[in-house]
Amino acid sequence: MYLGKVIGTVVSTSKAESLVGSKLLLVRKIDETLKEENSTEIAVDSVGAGVGEIVLISKGSSARSVFDKKMPVDASIVGIVDSVEVHE
Numbered sequence: 001m002y003l004g005k006v007i008g009t010v011v012s013t014s015k016a017e018s019l020v021g022s023k024l025l026l027v028r029k030i031d032e033t034l035k036e037e038n039s040t041e042i043a044v045d046s047v048g049a050g051v052g053e054i055v056l057i058s059k060g061s062s063a064r065s066v067f068d069k070k071m072p073v074d075a076s077i078v079g080i081v082d083s084v085e086v087h088e
Contacts, residue, residue, distance in 0.1 A: 001057060001078075002059075003054060003055070003057070003081065005055070006077075009024065009025055011024075016071070018070065019072070026042055043057055047080055055079060056081060058076050058078045
């Protein structure tokens with residue numbers, strides 16, 4: 001799981017049947033200080049996130065288990081972050 005910032009949306013009219021109705025968002029990885037990294041990914045939204053929000057991303061088989069049906073998903077948005085605190 002990692003932190004990300006939603007930077008855009010992806011529209012695909014032709015896609016796997018199981019993805020029909022799913023919202024696809026473009027997410028940029030961020031570190032614990034909320035600094036953006038140089039890595040982006042498309043994630044299926046399961047929580048109603050929007051552009052500009054900080055989110056939790058789940059990867060791999062954990063990302064697929066968020067949905068009731070089998071979907072070809074490698075990354076899913078599983079939470080919207082309210083705050084991040086780092087104690088050093």
